[in-house]
Amino acid sequence: MTKLLSMSDAIAAHVRDGDSVALGLQMEQMIPFAAGHELIRQKKRGLRLIGPISDILFDQLIGAGCVKDVVAAWVGNVMMGSAYNFRRACEVENPGTPGEKLKVFNLSNFAVALGLQAGAMGVPFLPTRTARGSDIPKGNHFFYEIMSPFANEHGEREMLYAVRAIVPDVTIVHVQRSDAEGNAHCWANFGVMLEGVRAAKKVILCAEEVVPAEVIASDPNRTVIPGFLVTAVVEAPLGAHPSPVQGHYKRDDAFFQQYHESTKTADEFQVWADTWIRGVKDVREYAGRMGAERVASLRVKEHAFAAATDFGY
Amino acid sequence: MTLSSNPSQRTKTAGFTLGELMVAAAAREIKDGEVVFVGMRLPLIAFVVAKRTHAPNAVGLFENGVIRATPSPELIYTMADPPNIKGATQCLDMIGVMSLLQSGRVNLGFLGAAEVDRYGNLNSTQVEVREHGQDARATAGVDAGSTKTIRLPGSGGACDIASLAHRFVAMIEHSRHRLPERVSYITSPGYGNGRGWRKKVGLPRGGPSAVITTKALLRFGEDREAFLASHHPGVTVEEVVANTGWKLKVADDVLETPSPSGEELAVIRDYDKKGFWTS
Secondary structure, X not given: OOOEOOHXXXXXXXXXXXXXXXXXXXXXXXXXXXXXXXXXXXXXXXXXXXXXXXXOHHHHHHHOOOEEEEEEOOOOEOOOEOOHHHHHHHHOOOOOOOOOOOEEXXXXXXXXXXXXXXXXXXXXXXXXXXXXXXXXXXXXXXXXXXXXXXXOOOOOOOEEEEEEOOOOOEEEEEEEEEOOOOOEEOOOOOEOHXXXXXXXXXEEEEEEEEOOHHXXXXXXXXXXXXXXXXXXXXXXXXXXXXXXXXXXXXXXXXXXXXXXXXXXXXXXXXXXXXXXXXXXXXXXXXXXXXXXXXXXXXXXXXXXXXXXXXXXX | OOOOOOHHHXXXXXXXXXXXXXXXXXXXXXXXXXXXXOOOOHHHHHHHHHHHOOOOOOEEEOOOOEEEOOOOOOXXXXXXXXXXXXXXXXXXXXXXXXXXXXXXXXXXXXXXXXXXXXXXXXEOOXXXXXXXXXXXXXXXXXXXXXXXXXXXXXXXXXXXXHHHOOEEEEEEOXXXXXXXXXXXXXXXXXXXXXXXHHHHHOOOOOOEEEEEEOOEEEEEOOOOOEEEEEEOOOOOHHHHHHOOEOOOEEEEEEEEOOOOOHHHHHHHHHHOOOOOOOX
């Protein structure tokens, strides 16, 4: 059964105001910017954003007033440092909750991974040794101090943190290729994407290309997302720009630098968003605004194919 | 962390930039054969320098799930840049590499921060500043003034590395407000309030082995307090002490931080050709 939808239909049908949305789970690779921009165009409100690090997509959603709170380890612009909408929302006022500052539940990367893994496993928490002695767990209901039920080799029952399970209403990911049912191939680093897909109630899968089912079935070890977990499939070539998609396009470093330079005030951000988000209908028009030359400059210059894999018997 | 962005520094009398000095110092913290949690910015290049000079058998772990036994073939701005994926030893998930960190398989991790304190605790979450930009606690008691909170990006994987690696190295700009006596928020635990603290709070191992600043290299004594081990060329001991937010102990045999060697500089400049990270 095909699950193919347009980006606007997928976001309209499957993300409701007030949802918790996990995205940017592959760290700096394959961030679903096109889907995030559609959330902004459709004026989604009251969202909880979940992710380890976000590299400017969270900053854009916060600046556009879509966000109620954030569950994350790091929010900013990875190559440039801070991101200004996030800072303003935390220090002055969050556009998504007028009169109030942005609520942030600080986690560490490992804690995000464990929370999503607990959600994926269907258990209420997972234990960890991380963050002992840190201020991150203080007054933070994603952490609870527990004593190990089992003694260690010295006969001691150690103190640990339980990290609360995270179950996103919707996880949005971007991959290289999928079939129409959402069986998807992805290569390069996964970050916490596998856990985020398994934990979520709904999954919106964006792909550079939709391919015949036989292509996906030819390499089941690369099928990191089984289609039965996927709610909607969106073909979104260039939909992760300015983040990279291995084998399709590289990171547009200049775009991150330009974003940093041109979003220092709230007004400047609105101008930026009018240009790159509200001023275009979809990722095709967005690519048009980039220009053919810029798009071409990001494309793979030298292919590096993996060795063929024989599944024969 | 942000260092001077003035590329002309490269041509000044010393023949190398502060960024290059710090990268070389960081590279020397990596021993051959060690498993290193690399981290972002200057440590990315330190790993490359170590691999191409004295530590060819070091293995790099990246929190996005990448494991590399060779440096990435060209300069990267983030750990997920395509050149860091191509030719990797393994490319999987975060929970895998974080599990190796938690189970004690990682010798060394690198971290940046906004503040590092006397016992090597790190803050990268939020800082309190006075309205004119000076650190609130540096002058506490003199004038409470009006303060505001500056929100920083947050832990990322820093808290995990500081909690779980066998040792870690922090890199930071050297000033009184960047090196306060106590950080206002412990994002990443160092030695807490001194000897025995890590075990008491339930940390399995580890702690800082060095802090590489823009002026000096600090190490930690048996009491787990930071002391000045070496000052960078052109920086006096007095200047380091005067720019530290507590009464910094100075080693009896305090040294000058060795300048980067020709070999180290060649690797740095070959890799960071435009000086994005090291100018």
